[in-house]
Structures are given as C-alpha cells and as structure tokens.
Amino acid sequence: MRASLLRSARLLATFGLSERTLTADSVVIPLAYYLHSHGHDDAYIISSAHSKDRVAVRSWVFRSLLKRGVWGSGLDTLLNRICIVVRQSPPNDGFPAGDIEAAMAARGKSLQFGPEEIEELLDLQYSKARTFAVLALLYPGLNLSQDVHEDHIFPRSRFRRSALTRMGIPAEKIEDYLVRANGLPNLQLLAGTPNVEKSDAWPWEWLDGPHFPTAQTREEYATRNDLDLLPSEPVGFLDFYEGRRLRMRERLLSVLGESAASTDVLGE
Incomplete structure (x- = not known):
C-alpha cells in the first residue's frame, strides 16, 4: 500500500500536480487504492498500454479538483464508497470513472458543472x-x-x-x-x-x-x-x-x- 501511495503521487506529478498545485490531498487515496487493488506497478505511469487509462484518471482528477466541495465535508463516507466501487470493478476494465462518478453523485458530490x-x-x-x-x-x-x-x-x-x-x-x-x-x-x-x-x-x-x-x-x-x-x-x-x-x-x-x-x- 505504501508503494501504491508513492506511485499515485508520481502519477499525479506527471499531470503537473505537486504540493503547490494539488488543492486536495485526499484525491491520492482513491488512486492509490485503484493501483493497489488492480495490481498496477511502476510501468503503469509510463507504459503506452495504459495511456488511455491514464487519460481517464487525469480527467477525473482534474474535474474533482475543479468542483467546489467535493473533497470537503463527508470525506470519510465518500472515500469509503469510492473504494468499494474500485474494489468491485473488473480488474481488466480500467479505471471505473463512470461508476465512481455515479457513486459520488449519489453522495451529493456530482462532477457535473452548471453554467x-x-x-x-x-x-x-x-x-x-x-x-x-x-x-x-x-x-x-x-x-x-x-x-x-x-x-x-x-x-x-x-x-x-x-x-x-x-x-x-x-x-x-x-x-x-x-x-x-x-x-x-x-x-x-x-x-x-x-x-x-x-x-x-x-x-x-x-x-x-x-x-x-x-x-x-x-x-x-x-x-x-x-x-x-x-x-x-x-x-x-x-x-x-x-x-x-x-x-x-x-x-x-x-x-x-x-x-x-x-x-x-x-x-x-
């Protein structure tokens, strides 16, 4: 799990996110759990085989950072629900962004943006x-x-x-x-x-x-x-x-x- 936390930090760094630009540290937890539970090693960060999956992760991360209130109140419940979705997702289907967002919306944390x-x-x-x-x-x-x-x-x-x-x-x-x-x-x-x-x-x-x-x-x-x-x-x-x-x-x-x-x- 420690290796997955470090790996998720390196993945976020490829998105340009650091201690200065990452506005919610909690986003690291679902990423680390995804990498850990799906058995991804360091190759995930650079391998072309995972490039499409990284795009899905990147989109979800940035939208969750831009949406106000996502990583605020009710954080423990939200993280627990996201981890359940990740754990239940098929190991070969990639990052379950759609299912995660549905679970987030059910907790009042929709990633849809109004005008x-x-x-x-x-x-x-x-x-x-x-x-x-x-x-x-x-x-x-x-x-x-x-x-x-x-x-x-x-x-x-x-x-x-x-x-x-x-x-x-x-x-x-x-x-x-x-x-x-x-x-x-x-x-x-x-x-x-x-x-x-x-x-x-x-x-x-x-x-x-x-x-x-x-x-x-x-x-x-x-x-x-x-x-x-x-x-x-x-x-x-x-x-x-x-x-x-x-x-x-x-x-x-x-x-x-x-x-x-x-x-x-x-x-x-």
Whole structure:
C-alpha cells in the first residue's frame, strides 16, 4: 500500500500536480487504492498500454479538483464508497470513472458543472488555487512533469498606467487593462526555461523568437493554445482577452460534460 501511495503521487506529478498545485490531498487515496487493488506497478505511469487509462484518471482528477466541495465535508463516507466501487470493478476494465462518478453523485458530490460554475472558472485569477488545474485541463499539450509556471501572455509588467498611456491606450480603457492583466484568458502554462526566456516580451515578439524554430511549430503552438487570436500591438489586448475567454468557455463546456454544454450560458 505504501508503494501504491508513492506511485499515485508520481502519477499525479506527471499531470503537473505537486504540493503547490494539488488543492486536495485526499484525491491520492482513491488512486492509490485503484493501483493497489488492480495490481498496477511502476510501468503503469509510463507504459503506452495504459495511456488511455491514464487519460481517464487525469480527467477525473482534474474535474474533482475543479468542483467546489467535493473533497470537503463527508470525506470519510465518500472515500469509503469510492473504494468499494474500485474494489468491485473488473480488474481488466480500467479505471471505473463512470461508476465512481455515479457513486459520488449519489453522495451529493456530482462532477457535473452548471453554467454559473463554468463562468466562475473563467473568472479565476493568476496563482489562485484552481487556476493551474483549469489551464492544465484546457491545454494538455505541455509536458507537465517538468517545472511549469503560470505565464502572463501579455506581460503584467507592461501594464502600468503610465506605460499604457504612452502606448496610446485611451484613458477610459486603462482600468480594463489593469483588471484583466491577471485574468485566466491572459494566462498560459510554460515550462520554466521558456518562461524565463519570454520574460516581459510582448507575445507576438516571443512567438517570432528562437523558441519556435519553424513557422509550423509556431502556428501549431498558437492554434493549440488559442493564441492565433493575438493582435500585433497592445491596443488589441481587450479584443484578444474576450476572444480567448470565449474559446476557453467552449473548451470547458467540452471537457466538463454535456450537462454544462447543453445549457445556454448567461443567455448567449
């Protein structure tokens, strides 16, 4: 069991979850019990034979971390029920995410997200408890086992009142820039070294820099991370922010379940 607990911690690390980004330690227990009861060894973490199963585990973990109140009250009862489901699941059927979620919902811990919850996630700010999990869920292409940082796409250091005025930003728009600088649509995950290299460069300067050796890699990265909306000057920031927020909303509706996607959020 000790080995399975350590193994589950290493598995979470491949998802980018550490003592800093894992907002609920209790999620380790069901994972450790699953690995232990189904006889998975260290190969589970890296083997291509288990890649589909790891995707199911990852989805369940992140959604449980994003949903408020899951790992709060009634924790002992919830963990006991999840472990019963895991123990009763066929050993060759993989991680029983559907059965676990049904058992959780029966205990008032549904992982379905309503429209208000989607909007709340979109309003998350830089370095808040669930911000990393949202970005990791929306943009899974990065190797999260590396040292990963939350990066401001438009550098926060550039958004000072005096600097914005010199750029020609209208006075009535400056507060909008300042308020949105730390907002989720202005954030991305970057490995430590690229983040240091990016520093306070404008995003279009960084995309044209040496970090992307070819036009194809640059375009693929921009498309994968919804940066194809980037303007070529600071005055386009607000339009970029709102456009990427809409893209993020579409992605959240897709990955968090049909119950959210089927609802007309805020009447749009």
